[in-house]
Amino acid sequence: MTTSTLTLSRNRRRKQATLPQWPLVPAVAFIVVLFVIPVSQLLFLGFYDNRGYFTFANYLRIFEDSSYLNVLINTFSYATWTTLFCVALAYPIAYLIATSSPVWRSSILIWVLVPLWTSFLVRVLAWMVILGRKGVINYYLTKLGFPSLDLLYNFLGVMVGSIHALMPIAVLMMLSVMLNIDNNLVRAASTLGAPSSVVFWRVYFPLSLPGVISSALMVYVTSLGFFIAPQLLGGPSDIMLAQVIIVQLEQTLNWNFAAALSMILLIVTMLIIFLFNKVFGLSVLTGEASKANLKTQRKPSLLSIRILNSIGWTFNVPSQYARSIFKHKRRKDRNRRALLKIFGVLAVLFLAAPTFFLIPVSFSENRFLAWPPTSFTWQWYEAYFDSPIWRDATIRSLWVGFATACLSMILGVPAAFVLVRQHVPWKAVIVGTMLLPMVLPHIIIAVGLFYLYSNIGLVGTSIGLIIGNAIFSLPYVVITMMTVLKNYDMRLDLASWTLGATKIVTFRRITLPLLKAGCVTAFLFSFVKAVDELSIALFVADAKSTLLPKQLWQEISYKIDPSLAAISTLILIFVAGTIMIVQALSAIRARV
């Protein structure tokens, strides 16, 4: 008995030692050194004054000064409203896509993907064209004889811009859960005698709720640190925490106070994530809750199941009640489906259409972003191509984006291999830490990096920019590659070995060709995201090394003219091209 246990444990140890786990090390080291340490530094920084003495003054100031308190309240109510609207609007879209035929599915999906991949700045600019005093909506209102409305520079403008900005993520996260719902469950429920509304509320809805809740979490934490829409579309009363942090850093250079503000943001975010993880488990977030890996995954807690079911119940009761009242004119399922389609198409239109208003404006001779465009000119495109600042910023952005994508692939792909294929101790902690940059407000990480960089002289350098962007793109690479690897059938490798191929030949001839599409998708996504990333550009780039998003941000803040629309159009073309490549690749992957 004892001997056999001994040999057993010895064998296990020997086995573990032979499996290489070092490919995981660079990625973990990268995240720890450049993400965990800088962010935890902020934690301490807030407790010191500018002379280096320990103090609570920074935190006291936040809670004593009513203007900061207002900002805090503003931020949380803004995030809450954004989340509510995003989730409520995204659910029907996701449901429509999930229940459509494959052909319809991909053609609707592409209109969710286009805004997802398009720069936040471009999309906010589009809303300025639509909502502005001389914008699209007001133009047609006055033409019809209505008074023009104040749609911009107030809470309404902020909400519209933010919902538009964050909804695509919500749709995709819900969709990933909905597509895993076994359609037979719905059929089974209806054969068991449940009317279609009950089937939906008691079966489909609770099953899709993990997606709803994880997308709500994602939208909430993102909007807590979101400053683009509040800054550009909001008025003086719509100042959010992130904007105050930027002001503290850029204008008053009060590091310690900025750190204290960031800390509050971080603590709230971590608290929410912690609670979420306790109840639902973070694996929901990474879309790991699919049937395929139920074995490796932690079982959902009883509490989460109870919560999900009771939410389904509460929605079901009023709908049942309504049914009993309106029994005589109960709408048929087909009508309901038609209604859903109309609503879904409208919501997709809301997502996809706005950016296209920028295209005609970019050819307008009118100096302001006014609707309708007047006459036709190429002058704004010429201005872009003639400007050395823009050209510089574009080239640097593309190069930084490319290098970022390369770096995150080099770090992320081997890490994903180890995490999927081998038994790694502390796996949940490692994966959680790697994915954390995705759910934390970008501004916190950017501030932490800025502090680290200013101490070691990396501000304004390409390396600094590349590293900073890689912190955000690494999680996407790891998630994408882990998903691809989990779906990869290991038996193909085994088969290849038995057919006489060595491990190296197998990797080159079988594994790599099959993973290629996934790799390219991960690469392109991190490339596009790095080109678009504003927080890093804002803090880490300096005046001499400006980047495309920073230049856009500054120009939108100071002077708005159609040259911005021209640049946005070019960005749109770039994004559309990239998506086409990705779609073509995923079509290949689907075939495989």
Added chain:
Amino acid sequence: MRAVQSNRSDSSRTSREHDGSSVNEKSSHSEIDKSVRAIHTPKLRLENVTKSYGAVSALRPTSLDVPAGEFLTILGPSGSGKTTLLQMLAGLVTVDEGDIWLDGKRATHSPPHERGIGMVFQNYALFPHLTVAQNISFPLEMRGFTQSEIQERVRKILEVVKLSHAADRLPQQLSGGQQQRIAFARCAVYQPPIILMDEPLGALDKRLRDQMQTEIRRIHKELKATILYVTHDQEEAMSMSDRICLMNDGRIEQIGTPLDIYFRPQTIFAAEFVGTANVLGGTIHSISHDTMTIRHSGQATIRARLRSGNHWSVGDRVATITRPENVRVLTQDETAENELSVVIEDAMMIGPFTKIHMQTSDNVAVSALTVSIDKEGAFRQGDRVRIGWDINNTVALADRSKQ
């Protein structure tokens, strides 16, 4: 009996041998082996091979010899260790302890591509990004065949599996049965001396499976290959194999020809897993020179033939095994060597045969299989009848269940 099972306690010796640290011991060991094996070298030999995953042991010490050209089926319920055994042979799973010999050479630690073993996987494992022809030529390329030779061989094997027209299609454009044939062709094209098949027909429907079974048998004879075939389908095992290796709970339960296993099961598990068995327990009442009498319950006795190699004594607990097709429902004045009074529970006509389920007075379920007769209500539920069977169709086994 070629298979040996042992619960080896001396694990330290083998594990040292594993590491290859003791050169002397190893060389002297293999010299003796060579002289012994020169007389009768099995194509494939397992020597006390074990495997465990964490605390779960997937394969207890197992030994097995397979002579060249044999069609050996590894049969067993899921989780009995059959796939582990196969993957060890292919070199896809490391061996914890023990040794694997191929053609008299030790291959315990050789990588899969050096073993010259062909394997057909459960879900075929066809490379999805390669065409049928490219899939089949893959092993040939790995072996450095010339381009013209590859083309020739691929063409020939595609003719054998009757899929020449599909050469340029991708695997997912083929039906399940066609994919199966391609998987087999990919393995057979380089004529490996040993072919391992892991439930290759599991995903096919009954008709296709029958066809493929005949096909595999035919190709086995044609290629004169040694085949190890894993299945959990006992009929498939009996119809195809030279020998069956029955596995249960990580051990070899019994190994022998289909006739051996069916008519002379050595354990209750073997009797019940292969075919159906009426198991009746009891204690030995008396032993004559070739027959023992077993007291089943009350006054009922069952007699069984004594087999050589068994050592029984009066008072031992035994279980008797009788196949349903050997059980007759007796008419009023008919007698049999073994008789029992039972009540009919149900009778099912399944075409040529009728299955009769009955219960003894101690509520033990027994069944009989008789040729169907065209008579309504021949066996009615609740009827009390006598059943009988011959001594020669009764196998007595040690009953370990109640110890």
